[in-house]
Amino acid sequence: MAQHSGRAMSLQYLRIFNYxxxxxxxxxIRKAAEALFITPSALDRRLQDLEDDLGAVLFERHARGMRPTAAGELFLKHARHQRADYERLRTDIGHLQGLHRGTVNIAASQALAFSLFPDVITQFRQGNPGINFSVRICDHTSVIQSLRDFEADLGLVYNVQPSADISPLLEVEQRLCAVMAESHPLAQQPDLRMRDCLRYPLALPDVSLGGRMLLDAFxxxxxxxxxxxxESNSFEMLRNFVRGNDAVSFQIQVGTALARVQDGVTARHVDDRGLGSRPLTLAQLKGRHLPLPAMRFAQTLSEVLSEAE
Incomplete structure (x- = not known):
């Protein structure tokens, strides 16, 4: 009976964390209740009961919605941490039982969505068919925030500033490459200088993407x-644009099919000393114990990125 009571209490707290x-x-309250499939009045009672228990107000109520108080932010951090630990525990126990199941949650820069992630995930699942993936593609600031909010186990981001609460697992230097149509005159040159590219119109990633900061500084x-x-925050948009004209775009090398043609688009290194390179960083939240599937995928991803240097 005590074991059943403890399990019920754990599930009750996890439910409150979700609320x-x-x-x-x-x-x-109304939108959250709709997402949770409960009534707004029931959700409001759960919130009031929790606030009474804690002796603190967790949300400020405004005409435009509800916003966490300082106590609410503290509770949210605790809740997300506990929920992530519980999911890791379930995964670890499942691994011990030979279930080999779980989900790897990743947040990554958009440059990696075109070829790297689909290929590596396919390779990983061939040996681990019970592992699923949730990949969120976003700008570099949002990648780091996803780690802090326990929305992602792993983050892969280019040209990010060091943070005390973020632990790099791997850093791989990446050069910028010029991206162009396969019929473009520059596609016949093995290596380019920036002045070569500037003879043509440019289609640039916008300031939300790490490569743009490198270009602007240059x-x-x-x-x-x-x-x-x-200008666009979509690499897919930029690739589709340069495919049909003589414009040139830019992307880090791991996100391109360098020296190959894919869908009518190819890429070449840009060799300017002043342009330099910046690291592509595979990271996790400092001090967080990753679920086993995330740890194993991080090892696979590290091996692939190291070979691509």
Missing amino acids: IDAIARSGS FARSSLSPNVVL
């Missing part, structure tokens, strides 16, 4: 004047 997290994400130090005809 509070849903309110914080939606900013509304242009600020040089006398070169780029003719930017398109």
Whole structure:
């Protein structure tokens, strides 16, 4: 009976964690209740009971919604940490029982979505068919925040600033490459200089993407004047654009099919000393014990990235 009571209490707290997290994400009792499939009045009672138990108000109520108080932020951090630990425990126990199941949650820069992740995930699942993946593609700031919010086990991000609460598992230097149509005149040259690229219109990633910061710093130090005809936060958009004209775009090397043609698009190194390179970082939240599937996938990903250096 005691064992059953303890399990029920654990599930009850996990349910409360989900309730509070849903309110914080939606900013509304009504929207959170809809997502949780309970009534708003029931959810509001759960929140009031928890606030009474803690002796603190967890949310400020405004005309435009609900916002966590300082106590609410503290509770959310604790809740997300506990929920992530519980999922890791379930995965670890499942592994001991030979179930070989679980989910790897990843947040990554968009440059990696085109070829790297589909290929590595396919390779990993051939030997681990019970492992599923959730991959969130976002800008570099959101990748780090996803680790802090326990939404992601692993983050893969280019040109990110060091943070005290983020632990790099691997860093691989990445050069920028020029991306262009396979019929482009520059596609016949094995290596390029930036001045070669600037003879043509440019389609650039916007400032939310790590490679743009590298380009802007280079242009600020040089006398070169780029003719930017398109900016986008979508590498798919940029690739599709340059496929049909003489424009040139840029992407880090691991996100390109370097020296190969894919869907009518190819890429070449840009060899300018002032352009340099920046690290692609595989990271986790410092001090967090990763679930076994995430640890194993991190090892596989590290091996692939190391071979690509």
